[in-house]
Amino acid sequence: MERTFIAIKPDGVQRGLIGEIFCRFETKGFTLVGLKFMQASRELAEEHYGVHRERPFFGSLVEFITSAPVVAMVWEGDGVVAAARKMIGATNPLVSEPGTIRGDLGVNIGRNLIHGSDAVETAQSEIALWFKEEELVNWQPTLSSWIRE
Ligand code: UDP
Ligand code: MG
Secondary structure, eight states, X not given: OOEEEEEEOHHHHHTTOHXXXXXXXXXXXXXXXXXXXXXXXXXXXXXXXXXXXXXXXXXXXXXXXXXXXXEEEEEESTTHHHHHHHHHOOSSTTTSOBTBHHHXXXXXXXXXOEEEOSSHHHHHHHHHHHOOGGGSOOOOOTTHHHHOO
């Protein structure tokens, strides 16, 4: 079953939006398999955003993401990687569609509330970076047959 890595960023935590954001994935029907509240180290943040190392915003992005706690999560479901990206919305909240998390809750690209893996392979490496295997829970929600055929 497909899995994706989602993180509520420090702005989402500081603004009291953990519940609002978490609720969207839960009510959608995806299955939570990993969850932790933590403050990311500089090393972890630099590795996570390694693909952006040469970009001008890299330094401030790492500062920001390590500046307060994040909620790190792994969600499971058919097509969850692409579906979560759709629910999250475009990188710049000013152009994210209303109805998306960023479109509904944000106004600034540097404070866009949430991270979601951009592809299945990226999800696998991000999950391995943020979670140990034993921190992920394999379980079957009893409601499953009412959510998917
Ligand atoms: N970012 C930024 N300024 C930019 C572009 C990106 O601060 O001009 C930050 C923003 O927090 C974004 C993150 O860098 O979420 C990673 O950028 P990416 O293009 O991967 O966007 P995402 O995958 O998060 O939509
Ligand atoms: Mg990205």
